[in-house]
Amino acid sequence: MAGGNAIRGSRVGAGPMGEAERGDSxxxxxxxxxxxxxxxxxxxxxxxxxxxxxxxxxxxxxxxxTDAENPPPPPKITPYKTHLAYVKERRTEAEAAQILEEAVTALRARRASGEIIY
Missing domain, CATH: 2.20.28.270 (RNA polymerase-binding protein A)
Known part of the structure; x- marks a missing residue:
């Protein structure tokens, strides 16, 4: 099956002499x-x-x-941390309990005043 493409198999930029007319690499x-x-x-x-x-x-x-005897070690990959993991690094259990208690107290006070909380 003959195609209509006359330059099939040649490179763009290659002339009638091929690569030779371009010079040495x-x-x-x-x-x-x-x-x-x-x-x-x-x-x-x-x-x-x-x-x-x-x-x-x-x-x-x-x-x-380039040193065959001492190739560089693989880079250390740190595992993915969740938001909770970062929070636990910054706060102790006692501090977390205190913050939670303050938030619950504030929420109960807003509900007691009749504020609509979604």
Whole structure:
């Protein structure tokens, strides 16, 4: 089945000679990065580029560095805390009981005065 697309299979910008008329590509080198899971990543950098100290592993997402013997440890993940957990960090049980008692007293006083509370 022949399609009507005459440039099928070629790249945009590629001329009749292909990639050769564009010239040589810039000189590059590869750097190996190692993560705590044992993955090795080898991104390519331009010869004059500054190499970063760390790189994120594309397979597991952990940080990686160039030291194969001592890869960086996985970051500590703090568990999700609820609002109640943060309140319990700031208040003791005695303070909570006192605040609750004040709120209940104020609510009863408003009800006794005839105020409509929803």
């Amino acid at each position: 810039a000189p590059r080198f590869q750097v190996s990065y190692y993560c705590a899971s044992g993955h090795v990543t080898r991104p390519s950098f331009a010869a004059e580029a500054q190499v970063p100290e760390s790189w994120d592993c594309p397979r597991c997402g952990l940080p990686a560095n």
